[in-house]
Amino acid sequence: MISEAGLSGGFEVPVLGAQAAFRALLAALSEPGTIVPLTDMAEPPAPLGAAAGTILATLADHDAAVFLDERLRVKDVADWIAFHTGAPLTADAALASFAVLSAPGTVPLAAFAEGSHDYPDRSTTVIVQVPALGGETAVRLTGPGIKTAREIALPVASGWLAEWRANHARFPLGVDVVFVAGETLLGLPRTTRIGGI
Amino acid sequence: MSEAGFDGGTAAIRYNFAYLDEQTKRSIRRAILKAVAIPGYQVPFASREMPMPFGWGTGGVQVTASVLGPDDVLKVIDQGADDTTNAVAIRGFFARTAGIATTTRTAEATIIQTRHRIPEEPLRAGQILVYQVPIPEPLRFLEPRETETRRLHALNEYGLLYVKLYEDIAKHGHVATTYAYPVLVAGRYIMDPSPIPKFDNPKMDMSPALQLFGAGRERRIYAVPPYTPVRSLDFEDHPFRVQEFTEPCGLCGSRGVYLDEVVLDDRGGRLFMCSDTDHCEAVRAGKGAAAEASW
Numbered sequence: 001m002i003s004e005a006g007l008s009g010g011f012e013v014p015v016l017g018a019q020a021a022f023r024a025l026l027a028a029l030s031e032p033g034t035i036v037p038l039t040d041m042a043e044p045p046a047p048l049g050a051a052a053g054t055i056l057a058t059l060a061d062h063d064a065a066v067f068l069d070e071r072l073r074v075k076d077v078a079d080w081i082a083f084h085t086g087a088p089l090t091a092d093a094a095l096a097s098f099a100v101l102s103a104p105g106t107v108p109l110a111a112f113a114e115g116s117h118d119y120p121d122r123s124t125t126v127i128v129q130v131p132a133l134g135g136e137t138a139v140r141l142t143g144p145g146i147k148t149a150r151e152i153a154l155p156v157a158s159g160w161l162a163e164w165r166a167n168h169a170r171f172p173l174g175v176d177v178v179f180v181a182g183e184t185l186l187g188l189p190r191t192t193r194i195g196g197i
Numbered sequence: 198m199s200e201a202g203f204d205g206g207t208a209a210i211r212y213n214f215a216y217l218d219e220q221t222k223r224s225i226r227r228a229i230l231k232a233v234a235i236p237g238y239q240v241p242f243a244s245r246e247m248p249m250p251f252g253w254g255t256g257g258v259q260v261t262a263s264v265l266g267p268d269d270v271l272k273v274i275d276q277g278a279d280d281t282t283n284a285v286a287i288r289g290f291f292a293r294t295a296g297i298a299t300t301t302r303t304a305e306a307t308i309i310q311t312r313h314r315i316p317e318e319p320l321r322a323g324q325i326l327v328y329q330v331p332i333p334e335p336l337r338f339l340e341p342r343e344t345e346t347r348r349l350h351a352l353n354e355y356g357l358l359y360v361k362l363y364e365d366i367a368k369h370g371h372v373a374t375t376y377a378y379p380v381l382v383a384g385r386y387i388m389d390p391s392p393i394p395k396f397d398n399p400k401m402d403m404s405p406a407l408q409l410f411g412a413g414r415e416r417r418i419y420a421v422p423p424y425t426p427v428r429s430l431d432f433e434d435h436p437f438r439v440q441e442f443t444e445p446c447g448l449c450g451s452r453g454v455y456l457d458e459v460v461l462d463d464r465g466g467r468l469f470m471c472s473d474t475d476h477c478e479a480v481r482a483g484k485g486a487a488a489e490a491s492w
Contacts, residue, residue, distance in 0.1 A: 015214045019266045022226045026264070030233050030407050030422040059230075061223050097227070117351035121231035121240045144236050144383050144425040147403075172385060176234045189234035189422075191383065 006079025009043035011057055016040065021058040028178060028187030033141040033150040035133050038183045042084070045076035049129045051180035052100045053080070056127075060087035060098055067096035067124070069106040093124070100127045104156045109163045112175045120172040123190075130155040133181045137161065143192040152186075154194075155179065164194055215262040216294040221245055225263040225418070229409060232420035237382030238350070239333050239417040247413065254287060255413030257310050257329035264325060264409070265291065265308060270298045272306035277314040277455070277472035284312070301475050313376075315397040317454050317476040320406035322423060328391045330412035333419065335379040335389040355387050358430060366435055375440065381428045382421055390427075396439045396455045401427040446471045449480035 011017030017040035028036040044053030048068075060066050066087045068077065078089055090096050093111040101107055112124035135155040142149045154161075167174045167190060174190035188194075213219065221243070228242040247255040265271065271291055275283040279301040287310060288299045300306050303318040310327040320326060336346040339357045349355070358379055365373045378395035382388050390398060391410060401408065401421060408421040421427060431437035445452045447468040454476060456469040471477035 015219060016267065018219065018222070019214070023264070023266060025230060026233065026407070029230055030420075059223055059227055061220060063224060064227065118347050119241075120235050120238060121228070123231070125230070145233075145422040147405075147424045172235050172238060176230070191234065191236065191422075 002079045002083060003045075003076050005045035005076040006083050009045065009053070009080065010084045011040055011042050011054075013040070014057075017042070017054075018058040021054050024185060025055065025058070025178065025187070028185050029145075029176065029189050030187075031145050032143065032187055032189055032192040033146065033152045035184050035186050038185065041183055044080045044084075047072055047074065047102060048077045048080065048100065049180055049182075051183060051185055052127045052129055055178065055180070055185075056081060056087070056098060056100070057084050059125075060085040062086045062088070064097035065090040065095055067091070067093050067099035067107075067112075069099075069101045071102040071106070072100055096124045098125050098127065100129065102129050104128050104130065104160045105163070109167050109175050109177075114170055114173040114175060117173070120174075123173065124175045126175050126177045128177060128179050130179050130181050133179055133184055133186045138196075140195045141188075141192050142195065143189075145189070146192070155181070161194055161196075164188070168193055212294045214267075214295055215265050215291065216248075217245065217259065217262045221259075222263045225259055228418045229260065229263065229420065232409070232418050233407070233422050235386070236421055236425050237380075237386030237388040237419060239412075239419045241416055242418050244413045244416040248290075249286070251414035252331065254283060254310070254312055254329035256411030256415075256418070257312070257327050257413075258287060258290070258411075259413060260327050260409050260411035260418060261287075261291065261308060261310050262295075264327070265295055265297060267295070267297060269307045270300050270305055272300050272303065272309045272475075273311075274309065274314055274316070274473075274475075275312045276457070277316075278474045280474060302479075303475050313392045313394075314455070314472060315393060315400045317451075317471070317473045318479075319400075320404055322405040324406040326404075326406050326408045328393075328408065328410045330389070330391040330410045330415070330417070332377075333389055333410065333412040333415050333417040335377075335387050350386060353385065358387060359432075362430060362432070362435075366432075372431070372435060372437075378437075379430050381430060383425050383427075387430070388419060388421075388427075394440060394455055395429065395437075398427070398429045398437070399439065403427075442469065444469050446477060446480075449477045449484070451476065451480050 042054045042057040115123035177188040179186040228240040232240045273284040273288045275281040303316040308325045312329045377392040410419045429437040455472045457472045459468045
């Protein structure tokens with residue numbers, strides 16, 4: 001049976017909540033590296049974060065399968081996604097439209113769908129939960145959406161940057177990443193080049 | 198927040214906010230995000246039947262409907278004009294189904310839906326320009342098979358387009374393509390900028406605004422993120438050039454803007470005037486104010 005936690009915690013006003021969240025995502029992916037605030041939040045059960053849940057409530061449905069890493073694969077979360085989005089869960093990372101990771105690197109980026117040369121859009125959008133959108137590694141971002149260069153700190157270890165460079169090198173194939181923390185998000189489309197400072 | 202802020206028609210029949218149902222919006226939103234991540238690549242989407250025929254901007258309307266929120270201010274232009282049938286109808290459609298504010302001023306708009314022009318006033322960061330696109334495939338008239346054009350894009354094989362431009366030069370001495378002039382986006386995909394005059398092509402390059410393209414009948418969405426290089430195809434010895442007009446606008450006197458030719462009578466009388474009506478009105482209003490001040 002579906003759990004109590006699975007039934008509650010959707011958008012207060014689904015139509016407008018999803019619209020606002022989509023615009024935040026659109027801003028995050030068209031201006032990579034900027035920290036974009038979310039306004040209306042969904043309230044999914046832990047360990048799924050509020051921002052990750054908001055993205056799923058906005059974009060996931062029966063046409064878009066969701067992958068969860070091992071720590072997130074709990075009944076309450078599965079129930080919540082089933083009730084609020086109707087999206088099928090998949091254990092195969094390569095079949096997912098959306099993936100949520102409880103931390104950077106719990107599943108390698110190369111495991112997800114990268115699209116095909118004819119249809120590079122058929123690729124996974126990877127949502128990565130982090131404690132805060134700042135932190136460990138100072139980087140310099142360049143690419144579409146960035147006027148000259150954007151210097152930020154990414155909440156990842158340097159090993160993850162090597163994964164990202166491999167992902168970027170596959171362009172036009174590759175995954176797109178959205179880091180989420182609290183009520184904020186930061187986008188890294190596959191076009192973004194990460195350099196060191 | 199409540200949904201009571203808009204009146205989607207009569208009290209008895211109310212449309213969902215911005216007309217489209219939520220499942221359609223989700224699928225279009227997913228397509229838009231992938232389009233932004235792969236600049237210039239055409240993402241297929243499940244285009245819906247809209248309450249207007251294909252060819253009247255159904256692609257642009259679906260993109261706008263999926264992006265639009267209650268705080269947005271919408272401007273719609275048809276060949277630069279705010280007051281022609283297509284623009285008036287689409288503006289009215291969203292005013293009625295989404296209850297949003299509309300404007301004719303480029304600077305005041307957060308979303309501008311356009312048919313075949315980019316406004317003269319430079320766009321700013323945060324604005325979204327939504328193009329209505331009839332034929333999204335720049336290779337379509339050179340290769341009719343979708344399977345083949347898709348493969349040509351995949352292989353980055355754009356020789357055909359250069360041959361087409363070369364044939365123009367061989368025949369006419371210059372590149373005769375004047376609208377829907379193909380562009381290379383972020384160094385990878387060649388894109389049809391929709392039938393804007395090539396005069397507008399340079400405005401796409403490194404624009405601070407987000408540019409989204411919707412083709413309803415052809416079921417494709419594509420995008421150019423802000424600050425993305427957009428280069429019009431050319432040759433070293435035949436560099437890309439835009440149209441030039443010898444006369445200024447007959448109404449406001451602007452130079453360096455795109456002009457429409459208007460036939461005034463059957464004795465050869467004609468007027469060249471700004472295609473961008475908002476720009477033309479703003480310049481005339483400014484001159485009027487200046488004249489009053491100096492009087």
